[in-house]
Amino acid sequence: MSLSLTPHRVFDRYGQITPEWLRQRGITLLLSDLDFTLAAKSTRQPDQALRDWIEGLKAAGIRFAIVSNNRSGQRVTDFCASLGVPYVGHAGKPSTRGLEEAMARIGAKRQETAMLGDKLLTDMLAARRAGVLALMVEPVGGAVTAWQKVLHALQSPWKAACRRKMKAGR
Numbered sequence: 389m390s391l392s393l394t395p396h397r398v399f400d401r402y403g404q405i406t407p408e409w410l411r412q413r414g415i416t417l418l419l420s421d422l423d424f425t426l427a428a429k430s431t432r433q434p435d436q437a438l439r440d441w442i443e444g445l446k447a448a449g450i451r452f453a454i455v456s457n458n459r460s461g462q463r464v465t466d467f468c469a470s471l472g473v474p475y476v477g478h479a480g481k482p483s484t485r486g487l488e489e490a491m492a493r494i495g496a497k498r499q500e501t502a503m504l505g506d507k508l509l510t511d512m513l514a515a516r517r518a519g520v521l522a523l524m525v526e527p528v529g530g531a532v533t534a535w536q537k538v539l540h541a542l543q544s545p546w547k548a549a550c551r552r553k554m555k556a557g558r
């Protein structure tokens with residue numbers, strides 16, 4: 389078990405992650421956080437860009453599921469039903485419980501799984517502890533509230549460390 393917080397890769401937005409990039413790394417299951425990763429928190433329905441991206445993954449044989457700590461059960465249920473993707477709610481990240489449940493349900497090993505999210509202390513820590521590829525995105529819509537700005541600043545050294553490694557080709 390690793391306690392590193394540093395993501396394996398940082399992206400500006402989820403759409404930069406392509407099926408080809410995932411395949412090259414042996415990934416066949418992409419797990420993803422919902423809020424600020426795929427959509428702003430108040431968004432009730434997925435937009436066309438998100439639908440297209442997920443369809444592209446599925447068409448290339450990449451399985452996809454949402455693992456969310458969100459407690460608004462109905463909104464997450466409706467959002468995921470509209471996308472046609474499975475989800476684990478109340479996942480309790482940084483616990484690995486939700487990730488383990490999704491991998492077991494879908495039938496994927498940790499070596500072929502990646503977790504995408506916008507937060508270090510929930511998404512990336514859970515990914516690292518579960519031993520899956522940890523992919524981080526800048527928050528959808530950017531940091532807006534005071535708390536988001538603080539969080540954004542606190543997370544930046546780890547993202548910078550990751551970007552330095554990426555630049556060095558590691």
Ligand SMILES: [Mg+2]
Nearest residue numbers: 421423424506
């Ligand atoms: Mg989030």
